[in-house]
Amino acid sequence: MATMAGMKASLAKHNQHPVAYAGMTTVGSAAIPVLLACLFVLVPLISSCGERGHVKPMGPQETRARAILRPKVSFSEASLEEMIEYFQTWTKDVELEKGVDGRFNIVPLDDAPGITINIDRKDITLHEALRICVAQAGMIVTYRDEAALVHKPDHLPQIVEVGSLLMARAKAIVLPQVDFDGATVAEAAGYFQTKSTELDPSHQGINIVIKPGLEKAKPITLYLKRIPLSEALYLAALQANVKLESEGNSLVLSPK
Numbered sequence: 001m002a003t004m005a006g007m008k009a010s011l012a013k014h015n016q017h018p019v020a021y022a023g024m025t026t027v028g029s030a031a032i033p034v035l036l037a038c039l040f041v042l043v044p045l046i047s048s049c050g051e052r053g054h055v056k057p058m059g060p061q062e063t064r065a066r067a068i069l070r071p072k073v074s075f076s077e078a079s080l081e082e083m084i085e086y087f088q089t090w091t092k093d094v095e096l097e098k099g100v101d102g103r104f105n106i107v108p109l110d111d112a113p114g115i116t117i118n119i120d121r122k123d124i125t126l127h128e129a130l131r132i133c134v135a136q137a138g139m140i141v142t143y144r145d146e147a148a149l150v151h152k153p154d155h156l157p158q159i160v161e162v163g164s165l166l167m168a169r170a171k172a173i174v175l176p177q178v179d180f181d182g183a184t185v186a187e188a189a190g191y192f193q194t195k196s197t198e199l200d201p202s203h204q205g206i207n208i209v210i211k212p213g214l215e216k217a218k219p220i221t222l223y224l225k226r227i228p229l230s231e232a233l234y235l236a237a238l239q240a241n242v243k244l245e246s247e248g249n250s251l252v253l254s255p256k
Contacts, residue, residue, distance in 0.1 A: 058143075059143050059144065059145050060145055061104075061105070061143045061144065061145060061146065061147060061148055062127065062143040062148075064104065064126075065104065065125065065126045065127035065130065065143070065148065066125050066126075066127045067125070068091060068104070068125060068126040068127075069123065069124070069125050069126075070090060070123075070124060070125075070126070070129070071122060071123060072121070072122050072123075072124075073090075073119055073120075073121050073124050073129045074119065074120045074121070075117075075118070075119060076116075076118045076120075077116045077117075077118065078116060078117045078118070079112075079115070079116065079117070080108060080111070080112040080115060080117065080134075080137050080139075080150070081108070081221075082117075083117045083133050083134075084106045084108060084150070087104065087106060087126065087129070087130060088103040088104060088105075088106060088223060089103070090126075091103050091104035091126065103223065103225050104126065104148070105146055105147035105148065105223075105224045105225065105227065106130070106147065106148050106150060107147045107148070107149050107150065107222060107224075107235050107238070107239060108150045108151075108221075108239070109149055109150065109151035109152075109155060109238055109239055110139065110150070110151050110152045110155055112137040112138070112139065115136065115137045115138070116136075117133045117136045117137060118136070119132055119133055127141075130148065130150075134150050137150075138152065138153075139151055139152055139153070140152075140153050144231070144235075145231070146224075146227050146228065146231040146235075147224065147227075147231070147235060149235075149238070166206065166246050166249065166250075166251060167230050167246060167251070168230075169200075169206065170196065170206050170228065170229040170230035170233065170251065171228045171229070171230040171231070172228070173195075173196050173199050173200055173206070173228065173229040173230075174199070174226060174227065174228055174229070175195055175199070175224070175226075175227055175228070175229055175232055176225070176226060177224065177225055177226075178191075178222050178223070178224040178225075178227060178232050179222070179223055179224075180220045180221055180222045180223075180236070181221055182219040182220070182221055183219065183220045183221070184214075184215075184217070184219065184220070185210060185214045185217045185220065185236075185240050185242060185253055186210050186214070187220075188220050188236045188240075189208045189210055189253060192206070192208055192229060192232065192233060192236075193205060193206060193207065193208045195229070196208075196229055199229075206229065206251060207249055207250040207251070208233075208250065208251050208252075208253065209247070209250045209251070209252045209253070210253055211252060211253065211254035211255065213254070213255040214240075214242060214253065214254070214255060217240040217241065217242050217255075218239060218240045218241050219240075220236050220239050220240050221239070222235060222236060222239065233251065237253060240253075241256065242254065242255060242256060243255070243256050
C-alpha cells in the first residue's frame with residue numbers, strides 16, 4: 001500500500017505540469033480569455049447555420065402543385081401568357097375530374113416580351129414543369145396560399161401588408177371567380193367593391209379608394225378561382241405595382 005508521504009509526493013509531482021491525470025489538461029488562467037473569445041465567435045456561427053438550415057413548410061398551393069402529376073407536358077415556342085394559360089387549363093381539367101371547377105391560380109408579375117418557352121417531359125408535376133418553363137423566361141416562382149407568383153428574381157413580390165379588421169372582413173368574402181384581361185386599377189377596384197357588397201352577408205361591402213396618380217399603373221390580367229377578396233386585392237396590387245393600405249374604414253390603392 002502507498003504511504004501517505006508517497007501520495008503527497010505524487011500529487012506534488014502532478015501539480016508541477018499543465019497536463020494532468022488521465023490525459024486531462026489543466027488550463028491556466030491566461031488561457032481563459034482565449035477560450036471566451038472562441039466561444040464569442042463560434043456561438044453566433046452555429047446559430048446562423050441552424051437558421052439557414054431551417055426549412056420553411058410548404059403552403060397549400062405549393063403542396064398542390066407538387067401533387068398534380070401529368071403523364072406528358074409538351075409545347076414549343078409558347079409565350080409566357082400562353083404557357084400560363086396552358087397550365088391553368090390543364091389544372092382545370094384535373095379539378096373537373098374531381099368534380100370541382102377550378103384552375104390553379106398563376107399570377108405573372110413581370111412581362112417577358114420576345115421570350116419563347118419549350119418543354120417536352122413525361123411524368124412531371126405541375127411544380128417541376130412550371131419551374132422549368134419560367135426559368136426559360138429568366139423568372140422564378142414564389143408561392144402564396146392562394147396563387148403561384150411568376151416574377152423576375154430581383155423583383156421581390158412585396159407591397160405594404162395590410163393587417164386590419166377591414167382586411168379580416170375582406171378575407172371572409174370569397175369570390176367565385178376573378179377574370180381581368182388588361183383591367184385598369186379603377187376597373188378592378190370597382191369590381192371588387194361591387195362583389196364585396198353582393199357577397200357580404202351584411203351587404204356592407206368593402207370601401208375601396210383610388211388615390212390620384214394610378215392612371216398609368218400596369219394593367220391587371222388575372223384569372224382566379226375561389227379566392228378571398230383580401231388575396232385578390234393583394235394580387236391585383238402586386239401586378240399593378242401599387243400600394244395597398246388600410247386607412248380608417250377604407251382599403252386604399254395608391255402609387256408607390
